[in-house]
Amino acid sequence: MERREAKRIRKPTKRYIEETSDVGSRESNGRLVSLVELGKRIAHQEESTRSEGMNTSQSQNLEACSSSQGRSIGIDASTSGGSITKPDFSMLKGEICLDNLSIKDLQETFKATFGRETSVKDKQWLKRRIAMGLTNSCDFSTTTFIIEDNRVVKMFKGETSKSSAASEDLIAEAGNETSGGLTDVCDKEINVHSDSDAKRPESSLLECNSVGEDPNVEQRVAKRVRKPTKRYIEEISEGESRESSGRMITLVRSSENGQQSAKSVARPFQHSQQEGRPTVTRQDSFGGSGVQVPFVSRVRRSRPRENFMTLAKLQLDDIGTSTKVVKKAFEEPARMAHDDAGNNVLKASLSPKWIGQPLIAVSEEGKHHPERIVEHENDMELKSINSFGYKSDDSNVVNMPAPMGGMRRKHHRPWSLTEVVKLVEGVARYGAGRWSEIKRLAFASYSYRTSVDLKDKWRNLLRASLTQLPAENGMQNSRKHASIPIPAPILLRVRELAETQAQVPPNISSSKFAGHSGGTDRNSQETRPGYL
DNA sequence: TTTAGGG
DNA sequence: CCCTAAA
Numbered sequence: 001m002e003r004r005e006a007k008r009i010r011k012p013t014k015r016y017i018e019e020t021s022d023v024g025s026r027e028s029n030g031r032l033v034s035l036v037e038l039g040k041r042i043a044h045q046e047e048s049t050r051s052e053g054m055n056t057s058q059s060q061n062l063e064a065c066s067s068s069q070g071r072s073i074g075i076d077a078s079t080s081g082g083s084i085t086k087p088d089f090s091m092l093k094g095e096i097c098l099d100n101l102s103i104k105d106l107q108e109t110f111k112a113t114f115g116r117e118t119s120v121k122d123k124q125w126l127k128r129r130i131a132m133g134l135t136n137s138c139d140f141s142t143t144t145f146i147i148e149d150n151r152v153v154k155m156f157k158g159e160t161s162k163s164s165a166a167s168e169d170l171i172a173e174a175g176n177e178t179s180g181g182l183t184d185v186c187d188k189e190i191n192v193h194s195d196s197d198a199k200r201p202e203s204s205l206l207e208c209n210s211v212g213e214d215p216n217v218e219q220r221v222a223k224r225v226r227k228p229t230k231r232y233i234e235e236i237s238e239g240e241s242r243e244s245s246g247r248m249i250t251l252v253r254s255s256e257n258g259q260q261s262a263k264s265v266a267r268p269f270q271h272s273q274q275e276g277r278p279t280v281t282r283q284d285s286f287g288g289s290g291v292q293v294p295f296v297s298r299v300r301r302s303r304p305r306e307n308f309m310t311l312a313k314l315q316l317d318d319i320g321t322s323t324k325v326v327k328k329a330f331e332e333p334a335r336m337a338h339d340d341a342g343n344n345v346l347k348a349s350l351s352p353k354w355i356g357q358p359l360i361a362v363s364e365e366g367k368h369h370p371e372r373i374v375e376h377e378n379d380m381e382l383k384s385i386n387s388f389g390y391k392s393d394d395s396n397v398v399n400m401p402a403p404m405g406g407m408r409r410k411h412h413r414p415w416s417l418t419e420v421v422k423l424v425e426g427v428a429r430y431g432a433g434r435w436s437e438i439k440r441l442a443f444a445s446y447s448y449r450t451s452v453d454l455k456d457k458w459r460n461l462l463r464a465s466l467t468q469l470p471a472e473n474g475m476q477n478s479r480k481h482a483s484i485p486i487p488a489p490i491l492l493r494v495r496e497l498a499e500t501q502a503q504v505p506p507n508i509s510s511s512k513f514a515g516h517s518g519g520t521d522r523n524s525q526e527t528r529p530g531y532l
Numbered sequence: 533t534t535t536a537g538g539g
Numbered sequence: 540c541c542c543t544a545a546a
Contacts, residue, residue, distance in 0.1 A: 533546100534545100534546085535544100535545080535546080536543100536544085536545085536546100537542100537543090537544090538541100538542085538543090538544105539540100539541080539542080539543105
């Protein structure tokens with residue numbers, strides 16, 4: 001329990017949070033830049049008192065340049081700056097003033113809002129329409145930048161009122177260019193925008209920004225390379241989901257109103273992906289559709305592992321992965337054949353069959369339950385145990401059907417008594433925890449049984465020795481269970497060893513386990529403690 | 533890769 | 540058994 005906590009709490013979380021939030025900060029930083037620039041430009045424009053026409057065009061530019069937030073900022077600027085006085089924006093603060101306007105005014109407002117004329121005379125309709133349009137645009141813009149918003153806006157406002165001095169600073173800091181130069185750059189950008197209007201995915205506010213102040217941004221992009229572990233993806237996505245989902249909404253929204261902003265917002269991800277390893281966006285090449293999936297579609301809990309693998313193997317003919325799988329799959333039978341050389345039994349007849357087996361038919365087989373094939377083997381086990389000759393048993397060349405099932409679960413291989421004994425011996429000799437050692441020395445002939453398996457088995461043995469030992473008098477040979485109980489002596493030994501090596505949890509001991517084993521058998525995955 | 537633990 | 544985190 002304690003260990004678990006320690007394990008779970010560890011820093012990776014922190015690190016990943018850092019990394020992931022980095023995206024956010026980078027992005028918001030980008031926004032910030034644009035806002036700063038906006039402020040700059042506003043200030044500049046105020047300073048040089050341009051003509052009315054220029055003003056309006058500028059405000060449009062603002063919108064275009066800063067995409068989503070541009071909207072609200074532009075509005076804010078015009079209201080707070082006060083230099084822009086087009087009647088269109090008289091209701092910028094929302095639908096507040098709509099009531100006071102005449103139909104004609106409303107129509108004009110409509111035009112200003114939606115960019116098209118309307119002949120509707122219905123005051124209510126107009127108001128509703130305008131209000132909707134406004135709230136839409138404002139809405140998503142406000143949801144887009146949350147934290148930075150206040151700060152930025154605040155600074156921005158102060159700057160506009162203060163005019164030149166502050167703006168000079170910003171300008172110098174931003175790009176050691178003259179303000180004219182900067183505006184020129186942006187103006188250019190904007191012209192491009194307005195030329196092709198909606199159909200320009202590439203050019204974006206980000207580019208506009210990076211013109212002024214990119215190095216930081218670039219660095220951050222480059223920094224974000226590592227792809228979090230799936231587990232972590234799931235976990236942090238919990239915290240991040242808000243942000244990402246918000247962004248998704250933004251994308252949708254903006255694509256339904258100002259087109260180009262969508263692409264521009266989404267762009268950083270693509271960028272970082274090109275930069276190196278896949279990061280936040282992934283190319284899901286399922287079925288060759290090649291769809292870009294933003295973040296991780298956190299849809300599945302539990303283990304779709306095999307499914308995925310088989311699926312991958314089937315659907316996309318990725319040579320790389322599939323070959324790897326196949327190779328690994330083939331390894332098993334080969335080794336098994338080799339191992340069984342020392343023993344007798346039916347090795348020769350079986351192994352060639354596996355090797356010769358085609359790679360197909362595997363995927364399909366994944367759905368069936370191949371667990372059953374073991375049955376006969378148990379009988380063998382029984383025999384050898386009954387004779388109590390702790391050997392000659394587990395030459396179990398289990399009739400394992402095609403191991404290369406696209407990474408299917410290892411066929412459940414019951415632990416034979418000899419294996420258990422060897423395990424115990426191994427632990428006695430090398431100590432519990434030296435699983436690799438034990439594996440290498442005591443289990444040299446059992447190619448299956450990885451060190452992890454040994455570890456697991458030992459854990460189970462331990463558990464068994466703890467729970468089952470007290471009652472060892474009563475139900476020694478009980479036929480309750482189909483499988484063979486582990487002989488008490490062995491369990492005793494296990495326990496001794498465990499005590500020797502301080503593996504016995506002092507107080508909890510049996511009660512916990514007893515309660516635990518009462519639970520559902522979880523697909524018979526977890527073998528019962530006291531049995532083979 | 534190996535260990536340790538949770539599932 | 541599987542999966543992962545840590546080391």
